Amino acid sequence: FFLLDNAMMICTQFLEAENIPVLAWPAYSPDMSPTYIKYVWDALDRRIRQRITVPANIQQLRTAIEEEWTNIPQATINNLINSMRRRCVALREANGGHTRY
Template identity: 85%
Template sequence: RQTHTALRAHLHLICTQFLEAENIPVLAWPAYSPDMSPIEHVWDALDRRIRQSVPVAANIQQFRTAIEEEWTNILQATIKNLINSMRRRCVALREANGGHTRY
């Protein structure tokens, strides 16, 4: 069974390749604040869905298919809430001088 770190690395690679293939620009984000990025929270939701899926993916193609299926099941309300929280996140980050925030 893959570790959480390995799974996140696979998700990151697949998502990055997709964004590049679709010519979707992404914002640079401070390495010390990845939790401030809404996509990190979406990836966490995706990670939880993948971990609960049955059967467990036995190869990279099944894993990719599972990711694509679970991605479509993430509620738009979840994504909208994360987007709407950006102002609060940025204010909190600024007030913490780039340090730890509750997000």
Template identity: 50%
Template sequence: MVWCSVSQHHRTKLVVIAGSLNAVYYREDILLPHAVHFLQAHPDMTLQHDNATSHTARSVHDFLQDRNISVLPWSAKSPDLNTIEHIWDLLDRRVRARALPPRNVWVLAGALVEEWGNITQQELANLVQSMRRRCTAELNAVDGHTRY
């Protein structure tokens, strides 16, 4: 697993998560050293994470609230409307396109970090900017399919 945070103009480094992600790991090893600083440096931003159990745990909610970090309320079944899902797809395609596919999890982690560094901020900005179109398409689809 990996974690990162992006906005139209900024991004964090890609964090490789060793093992499984629980609320304590998410709070202490992801949010505290990476997300909190990023979000406090850009107070106009709102955190958007999905409804993974580690993200919605009471201790995580309280932790973020204590630091005045706003969190976007999010529907449980709306991955198409989360920019990060499209970033994971872009990162996946880049790793799969490499001449030598990763042979093990350590090589994969290195390839992910390297490819993350190769994605331009403009590519990330384009994905962030596309969210208005995606949300509009979702609303117009009325429980139907969208091209996204």
């Protein structure tokens, strides 16, 4: 716990020194875990499952992941990233509680 507390303190000091605004409460809400990444993983999973030849071993899976990762449209990634502002606003309005995300 000491290392984690120390790392959090260092991070907090850095954010304050750089005048980077942060939410007033920790992002414990499941709505604010880097939610968009689960959608990226979901898109990646669908792309791999739709391949004509489904990976049969770890190396084939690794290759498929690398290939499909580069094929996810940048617009998809941008839309997910851009949704974070709405997510933060919704979470703030819900006082850290559940949101529709």
